[in-house]
Amino acid sequence: MFAKGFKIHFIGLGGIGMSALAGHLMSKGCVVSGSDLCDSQILQNFKKQGVEVFLDQKKTNIRDDIDLVIITLAIEENNPELISAKLKKIKILTYPQALGEFTKEFYLISICGSHGKSTSTAMLSKVLIDANLDPNVLIGTKLQEFANTNYRIGESDYFVMESCEYKEAFLYYSPSAILVTNIDPDHLDYYGNTENYYKAYEKFVGKLKGGGILVINGDSNKISAFAGMTERTFGENEKNDYVLKGGEIYLHGELIGKLNLKVPGRHNRINACGVFAIADALKIDRKVILNALNNFEGTWRRLEYKGKISSGAIVYDDYGHHPTEIKASLEAMRELYPLNNLICVFQPHQFSRTRFFWDEFARSFSYADQVIIPNIYKVRDEKSDFPEISAENLVKEISKYHKNVVYGNGFENTAKILKEKTSGNDVIVIMGAGDVERIGKIIFLKGNHALYL
Template sequence: MLFNYNYYNLKMKIHFIGIGGIGISALAKYYLYQGHIISGSDLSYPVVFSKNELKNIKFYLGHKARNLEKDVDLVIYTSAIKKNNPELVKAKKLGIPTLSYPQALGQLTKNYFTIAIAGMHGKSTTTAMVSNIFIKAKLDPTVIIGSKVKGFGENKEPSNFRLGKSKILIIEADEYKAGFLNHYPDIILITNIEEEHLDYYKNLNNILKTFRKFIQRLNFEKNLGNLNKFRKYLVVNKEDKNILKIVPQSNFLKRIKVRFYSVKNKPKNLKLQVPGLHNISNALGALTIAKIFKIPDKVSFKALYEFKGIWRRLEYKGKINGAKIFDDYGHHPTEIKVTLQAIKELIKNGRLFIVFQPHQYYRTLILFDKFLNAFDDADFVILTDIYSVPGREKESIKRKVNSEILKEELSKKKNNIYYLKEFEKIEEFLRKNLNKNDICIIMGAGDIWKLTEKLIKSEK
């Protein structure tokens, strides 16, 4: 049952199932700041809300039918939960309208001039870059992003949500389970396309088909007053061969303008503080959108230079034995490779360590050969156990791949490959081996961040 958003301005009681997720929590914040009454549940205590935000949210630990009150107006749930979730089952039994997070975000995009940032890698960083440019240009956007950005939250705290006063909405458009096909964008930026989420898509061809459908979402017309003067735009990375396969044909281009960007066309006076060719590409994509809005380059360049990265994207955390420690969310071979390349350029006399927690057994198996080529720039590779993703794993797959097998195969290519099961053993290894001038990246989309926090806290 879908909710009638003609009444979205009325004060509602909204319950979020899986409220701690990085995307759905931003939507919960949106409705919280609009004055709605918010409740939510999750399997662990949410770390993405500020203390003040949590004071105004009725939070339930665990998923139980009794968490859902009968007078709730709307239930929004994460795509990660199963259909038999007790709260979702109760909501449907009571006739309470239910929306998945992608559906709910999609309904919101109807009411804004929406800039959607899509692609397998770089979405969060590019979304943050575009947002910072628009803020610097005083366009005051609302932002929903899959990471935390400094200055977005209360008292300038890092947050995955920013409430603006304009009718511009900047979102990170997630391709998982084709969720972005629920959105109604006015500008789409695609950073890159390659094999990912193959437990859902199965192959690259299905991914390309889905992105083609996403581009067609630009056809939806809205009544947004002065913002209607802007044409619909598709902004794409010219260097990505898979993107070029899906750029629409001429009959579509009469209504939609296409803008290409390329690292080959980097302005000489564009300076960044975030390293790597991939971040130059992200910045050029953001700059292309800024030009559509006729934002002066002087403003855009200043915003991009001041950008110092986002939460868990090559985030500097502190030092151990004089070695710099970075935390990173990367879990795909391409993300590992470009991150190591970027950091390698910064090292002068030290060594590059990476602690990697593979994320999901199926991803590790299906992209195994690509993982073998992802660590070439590292001097030391420490692997820990694969993070098992609830609801996305099969026992038959678990029997075919593990971190010990990955370690054995990597050891055939290069030296200094280690498998350490316990986080405590990894901590001991790092304290024993890290020296001044070394850099260590602790990487993964699971719970490896807990190791990073423990390491840094013990140094203070």
């Protein structure tokens, strides 16, 4: 299907996964075009490579000679490009369908889980690269080692891929090895309840090829073992095969490695333990594994250091958008800055997720000294669907458990608070999966002595 000269149009080309797949297909000689509703650095990079990019979505973008249209799971049925492709009887695949088709001939290593997918995928990619295994990679973030992109073209059969569970997308993949970082209910707007969420993981593990490798976080294991698989567990509980104690990794009671990571946080040490376990199952030299993990520099928007603003406050950017992720990231920041005043600027992602985890969000900020909620990011739902859910009401709920929480009243006002009321003892973490990183760009505007990286 993906032969040289094959013409493929992406509806939603700017998406982190879509753009990575497009890069891989271009490396195979496919002719790519695409559209999105707003410009981005990702789209600018495609333009520099000669890709035709439309910053709108209209039916005339779908030309008669297009062989395949690939759409994101967010595209709605009334999208004019999708309608046009159907009328022209052009083959249409969703992103996970296309990705499953493209990767089925590789030795696919799928990294799945509720949290830590991107970091674990990046860590494992570095391990395989350092072991001279030359992997192909597709990841939901950007890496400096990949020229600040979200994919890598390798010459081997190994394909390391972040595998998302949203709308059961990962069920289109055919993995030879699976790493389950953890299982913590999410995307309940789609799954409806936690039982359906767990069942999706069971179905995915069931797709593992015969004789495949299965590595699971045993501390949150909610799926069954399957016969014929090499199942290994990892975590902090003594019952696991690979046990993390502080920074030390034990296998059945024997010390086999010591972590000294550059990235902070207990959650990252657990991520690294899982990566060690699957790399060990792949029979990579343990010294190579440890050296790669201990020299891992981190990824885009995962507790990413951005610089200092004019007040002297230090700024980090983070993708955390689930209560568990908030706690883990703030715990890591407290570990890194035990004596500083820690300010968390958090933008909830979706009104539905905010409603589902209302109480959990309210209790997630114990490691922060101050919390600011600028707004709620609207995606896949409408505020009118959840009239009781608002940033102001969430502030009231958080204030039941935290003495210093305020409503930021939008990005400009939140940035004004940060610029005028912070000092050199403050550490600011700007957190969320929406467009909250724009606040960072505002506070680093003229008059400050560092640029937002």
